[in-house]
Amino acid sequence: MSNLKPEVGSQDHAQGGKSAAITIVEFGDYQCPHCGNAHPILKEIEETFGDQVNFVFRNFPLQEIHELALPAAIAAEAAGLQGKYWEMHDALFDNQYRLSEDLFDELAETIGLDPEKFRSDSAADTVKEKIDNDFESGVRSGVNGTPSFYVNGTKFDGGATDLYQMLQESTK
Template sequence: MSLKPAVSKTDHIQGKKDASIVIVEYGDYQCPYCGAAYPVLKEMMKKYGKQIKFVFRNFPLSEMHQYARPAAIVAEATALQGKFWEMHDAIYENQRILSEPFLLELVEKLELDPHQFNVDIKKSELAAKVDSDFESGILSGVNGTPSFFVNGRKFNAGAEDLLQLMSEIVK
């Protein structure tokens, strides 16, 4: 399966913007497998972040994970204040205690403008962005999380395998 749509400026991007290797993760903030993949992906970015572009797209499995969608919307709201990756990391690093009150604690810890956050969190475009990410995952053949794409092609293995692949192809 191939990635639809291609990575664009609406995506959350880390690493080298014009890299020849582009990795897209479809993730769910409450998924234990995504939580297990998180430190592996952090290691990958530490080692290869100057040579690869990493993209995160929301794929909340709301029927199984009640806080996945609220977490995704909070992360999108923090993105409007330039702190998406800080929130993304904080959620995964504290995944076991994820709750709506805890998400608001993270907003305070990241020193976001609370008034602006309260305005932003109500914006319908945040839910629309989460839904758009989810729909793009469905179109791309995502059927679970985490799901990875390397240069637009579905990577049918886990984060450890992805790290191994990067060690072989990134020089």
Template sequence: MSGLTVPVSTMDHIQGSLDEPVVLVEYADFQCPSCGEAFSLVKRLQQRFGEGLCLVFRHFPLVQAHPQALPAAITAEYAAAQGRFWDAHDALFRNQQQLGEVVYRELMRELGLPEEGLAAAMDDSSNLLRIQRDIESGMGSGVTGTPSFFINGELFQPRQSFEELYDAIVQAGAKRS
């Protein structure tokens, strides 16, 4: 079983508290269809487990297969700098089929963020470094595709579907109780 080589820290995008019984780390690509499917599952898991589940998102854009994955990740990072990462995260997944400059600009308007800043963010090396750091941490942890999940630091590998996350989270929570 592979483990998370870079521990979760305040540098990550975190929803919930790291003190929760289960910390779910997701490596994902905003344009990946499987990640889009996992998005709705993760939302259901968050509703089901509430404060018992902490979600951590790390970028893993598969740029060869998904040309909008990196611009979408940069858009999310720009929103993060304004304290709106999770709003952007959700909107990017909901609009996955239309990702592109029009969607990114529309998202900035919806979030009340300056559109001009987004253009500058696309050229800002700090955003690329942040995303590259996530990619490297994923590769070091054995991530080969998206979405990839780690439950309390251990790689979760479903046998048939990501729906198995539910049982794995229940088991992980029981171990920490």
């Protein structure tokens, strides 16, 4: 059984109930079609279960096969420095079919980021370090593809739909 390393902490982007009984960590790649397919299901989980679930996203860009995965992760992390991580996260998945270098600036503008700060933050070492730390966490936790889910620190064997069904059963 693979366990999450390190545990969820202040370095993570989380939404939902901070003291929820169920914490879900997704290791994802913004260019991965499976992550793109899982995204609407995860949004539905958030809407359905709200504060019953604490949802965390960790970057796991598969750079060998997805050349825009790392730049997309950088865009999300840079947006996070302006308090708009989840807005960029959602916008990247909503626009996955048209990912490109130009899209990042366009989305930054759409979600109301300061464009100069966004560009300088995108080049910051701290942003790259956060992504490296997330990726390293995935490697240490036994992630072998995206999306990979961990529920309360233990690898979940299944996709987003299975996760939704499991939550429905466990919160009855």
